[in-house]
Amino acid sequence: MVTINGESLDAAGKILSEYLAENGYSPGRIAVEKNGEIVPKSQYDQTVLANGDLIEIVSFVGGG
Numbered sequence: 001m002v003t004i005n006g007e008s009l010d011a012a013g014k015i016l017s018e019y020l021a022e023n024g025y026s027p028g029r030i031a032v033e034k035n036g037e038i039v040p041k042s043q044y045d046q047t048v049l050a051n052g053d054l055i056e057i058v059s060f061v062g063g064g
Contacts, residue, residue, distance in 0.1 A: 004055040016047040020057075031058045 002011040004019075011019055016039065020027060032039045033056040039047055049055065 001051060002049045002053045002055060005057055011049050012051045012053075014049050015045065016049060016055075017044040019049060020044065025057060025059070029060050031060070032056070033058075 001008045003009075004011065016032065016034075017027070020030070020032075027041055027044060032044070034047065035054055
């Protein structure tokens with residue numbers, strides 16, 4: 001199980017970029033933290049989610 005934004009999900013083995021696409025995240029408007037460290041956008045295609053990972057996905061919201 002992988003904890004994503006506080007929710008335990010069966011996402012182990014998925015590539016981060018695949019998970020993001022499947023769940024409607026736009027890579028240009030988010031930041032991803034894995035186990036306390038920011039994942040560079042250039043690494044989304046190589047980052048494999050593993051059992052026990054803690055993932056936080058933060059969306060940027062613009063406005064004025």
